[in-house]
Amino acid sequence: MKLLLDFFPIALFFAVYKITALHFYQNQGLHSAIIAMIIATFVQIAITYIWQKKFEKAQIIGLLLLIVFGGITVYIDDPVFIMWKVSVLYIVFAAALIASIWIGKQTILAKMLGKELKLPEQIWHKITWLWGLGFIAIAWINAYYYVLPSIAANDAFFAGNERFGLSGFDCSSSSKSALCLVAQQLEESWVNFKLFGTMGLTFALILLTFVLMSKHIKKEKN
Numbered sequence: 368m369k370l371l372l373d374f375f376p377i378a379l380f381f382a383v384y385k386i387t388a389l390h391f392y393q394n395q396g397l398h399s400a401i402i403a404m405i406i407a408t409f410v411q412i413a414i415t416y417i418w419q420k421k422f423e424k425a426q427i428i429g430l431l432l433l434i435v436f437g438g439i440t441v442y443i444d445d446p447v448f449i450m451w452k453v454s455v456l457y458i459v460f461a462a463a464l465i466a467s468i469w470i471g472k473q474t475i476l477a478k479m480l481g482k483e484l485k486l487p488e489q490i491w492h493k494i495t496w497l498w499g500l501g502f503i504a505i506a507w508i509n510a511y512y513y514v515l516p517s518i519a520a521n522d523a524f525f526a527g528n529e530r531f532g533l534s535g536f537d538c539s540s541s542s543k544s545a546l547c548l549v550a551q552q553l554e555e556s557w558v559n560f561k562l563f564g565t566m567g568l569t570f571a572l573i574l575l576t577f578v579l580m581s582k583h584i585k586k587e588k589n
Contacts, residue, residue, distance in 0.1 A: 372414060374566060376407035381562040397446055397532060397554070401437040408433060425460065432456050444532045446554050447521065450514045453561060454506040461502035464495050490583050494576055501572045505565060513557040520550040 384400035408430045415423055436452035439445075467475040476498065477491040486494075521530060524546040533554070538547035 372411055374562075376404045376411055377562050377565070379407045380404040381558060384558050397449070398441050400558075401433075401441060401449060405430070405433055405437060428459060429456055432459075443530075445521070445530055446532060446557075447514060447518055450509070450517060450554075450557055453509045453565070454514065457502040457506040457509070461499045461506070464502070465499040468492055468495055484580070486580065486583060490579060493579055497575055497579070498572055501568065501575075505568050508564070508568075509557075509560065513553060513560060517550065517553040517557065520546060520553055524550055 380400045380403060383403040384396050387396040387399045408426070412422065412426050412430065415426060432452050432455060436448045436455070440447075440449040464475055467473075473481065473488075474491050474495040476495050477486075477488075481491075521533075524533075524541075524543050533547060533550050536547065536551070538544045538551065541547050
């Protein structure tokens with residue numbers, strides 16, 4: 368249930384983008400998706416608070432970064448900023464996880480899951496490294512395969528002129544139609560990665576976590 372709630376804002380972002388990007392001129396598809404995701408994140412935080420009687424720091428951090436990067440994207444009409452938000456968010460989470468190995472009596476994951484799972488400190492450290500490095504990998508994939516190529520494509524298309532969002536823009540009306548299409552395809556690919564890529568990589572981390580736990584449980588039984 369909690370996992371579905373965590374991915375609810377991303378899923379809504381994806382759905383709104385796909386529905387609106389084809390019907391609005393310039394970047395209104397992305398703008399609408401960002402606004403929908405901000406509203407969904409507020410709803411997510413409210414439901415979590417009602418359910419757990421407390422706020423989750425990760426959700427608050429995610430909301431603040433979304434407002435900052437999403438707000439800049441909408442204001443200056445440049446999708447690169449919201450694309451950077453994914454890398455920044457995962458780097459922040461990775462830094463917090465890895466730092467908790469040396470700061471405090473328990474790692475963040477041990478504090479979150481320690482009541483349900485009784486594992487030795489060594490196993491918690493391995494799981495924390497797994498998630499920390501996994502988050503860094505997600506941040507790198509997002510930056511290397513989507514953000515940086517998108518910056519290059521947009522820079523080449525606008526060539527120093529005033530930039531605007533290319534979602535829904537008729538590329539055939541431009542003399543640089545090929546560059547326009549590349550920029551549009553990168554943005555659309557990033558939206559797909561934001562939902563399916565991050566979700567798939569997160570599930571992979573969950574499976575690897577179960578493997579680490581199962582090895583310890585087998586040793587305990589033996």
